[in-house]
Amino acid sequence: MQTQTINSVDVKLTPFKQKLSQPLTKKTISVLQINLGKRCNLACTHCHVEAGPKRTEELSKEICEQLIELIDKFPEIKIVDLTGGAPEMNYGFKPLVEAARQAGKQVIVRSNLTIYFVDGFGDLPEYFAKHQVRVVASLPCYLADNVDKMRGSGVFDSSIKALQLLNEVGYGKNQDLILDLVYNPQLPTGEKFSLAPEQTKLEKDYKIFLQENFDILFNNLFTITNLPVGRTKMHLERKKLYSSYLQFLESNFNATTVEHLMCRDELSIDYLGNVYDCDFNQMMNLPAKTPHGEALTIGKLLEAGSLDLINEIQTAAYCYGCTAGCGSSCGGALV
Template sequence: MTVISSNLGASSLVPTFTDCLRSPLTKAHIHTLQINLGKRCNLACSHCHVEAGPKRTEELTEEVCQQLIQLIQKHPEIQVIDLTGGAPEMLYGFRPLVEAARQANKTVIVRSNLTIYFEPGFEDLPEYCADKQVRIVASLPCYLSDNVDKMRGHGVYDASIRALQKLTELGYGSQPQLVLDLVYNPPLPTQEKQFRLTPNQISLEQDYKTFLQEKFSIQFNHLLTITNLPIGRTGQFLKRQDLYGKYLQFLSDHFNSETVEGLMCRHQLSVDYQGQIYDCDFNQMAEVPALNQQGNPLTVANLLASDRLDLISTIQTRDYCYGCTAGSGSSCGGALL
């Protein structure tokens, strides 16, 4: 057992995530390369674990972009290229990576905030994504306007609805090659009694579909429910409310061992804008690098030099990993169970 530091607001003992697992978490077959293109974004959402925003300048370099293209071309076992940010569409390397991946017949995911479509110079993004058959995973933390604007900023809901209507017109949500998924995140709690696991994904998806179709004629494919992990702005918010330790204990109390087999970190490599490798996007933001069997951090250049993806045996875990294993589980693909 370990005590979560009192300055984080804990009131009792919380077992470490390693104690709960009882054995090391290991990598399985790698099929997904998730690339964070940087931290620049046109929004600064209150729950953003990346801490992205308009004033951030970090983004992919040309050298790392070319290395990633080589990696995509050399490894047919990589089936999915998952592009995130920041707002990935506004960052260097977005279109070259989309095009290299599609030429290699890989699925491309872009994690979009939707409002980027209305920024100068990015108005063609919906048509571009449709032409390249990019799967869009879009944040819409509620189907009601007040909740969305509280988390993401005034006017974001209306812009998101207009963007979704545009995507629907292009065939997203109805044509099989144009997949549009929405992401639900719970509201950030301001008191302990507001702690919640994500709702049942199937049931909530139907609520979203009914509301958005009837009110706005919007179609989409799937709803993905994702738990707020206590890192980045979410972690900072919880600390200001003196809830960090209590929230972590809430997540640990709902640890579900059945979720471990399907954890996203087991089948993916996460890459940052500098070409450094992590086990998942959350570890990337917490600056916990993936380690090879000799205990050394890895880069894209290392993967290219070795001509292998399976250089990692043990996944690096921290106590915020409880967020991915609580209840029905949580991943970039939604609920695990």
């Protein structure tokens, strides 16, 4: 066991690379995840993006055009995954949806649901249905108190109404209109840490509760570990739990998750056009690099005419969050 210094905190942690039997490399890139910006109508306590109503950073017209060119140019991209902030609030959202659907890609929008009740966004459920957008919606618990603690007062009730609107236009019922929910554990307040519950069982619990109490249907539940990034990291540091939480994640490292990590087949793009191996590296300013050590941008991918410019994925201590227990990804548990 080596001591690794992380932000001036001495943590007895094995460097993540040393856990791997071989360097972590990319497979064929099939997912393009785009963070359109940090503008959001909510400011959730666990948000690793640190998004909120006061943030103004968002996609520019130039970067949006480059992204559309990227989507059109590379048939190996099967999924365009739009996130934020509230992606729907940021520049370029609808042009990217429509360009990706025109190119035959599946489009995912990571929605906070409450955005449908903000002036100017009431058409979103119908818009999503028209373009067969897959909606992945945050509902970190099926109990109101827990959701409101994490996401703000009244968010649970708004989320329930939004899910009912999505059901009304066919989501969760029509096979072409997929509605998935995301569970996040509550942020720890002491050293009694836990991983997300078993995904399949929790999905059944969610489905029974939401249907019996609100007549809501959905397709899949994704359990996602809170990685010590962004506001989650700040919370852990305030509670003096950051070091021990990292140690907890390392103690639950599961080597069988590595083959399925989301960073293996995706590129994460920020609103400035920079390229990262995953969304968490993006938030921690750890760019994807060429074999020559150059940071990647969309422009360099387009100039090279290839998505395969990364030899080795950039890793850090928080990667233990994706490999703990059953693993964690934007699509839920890995094994």
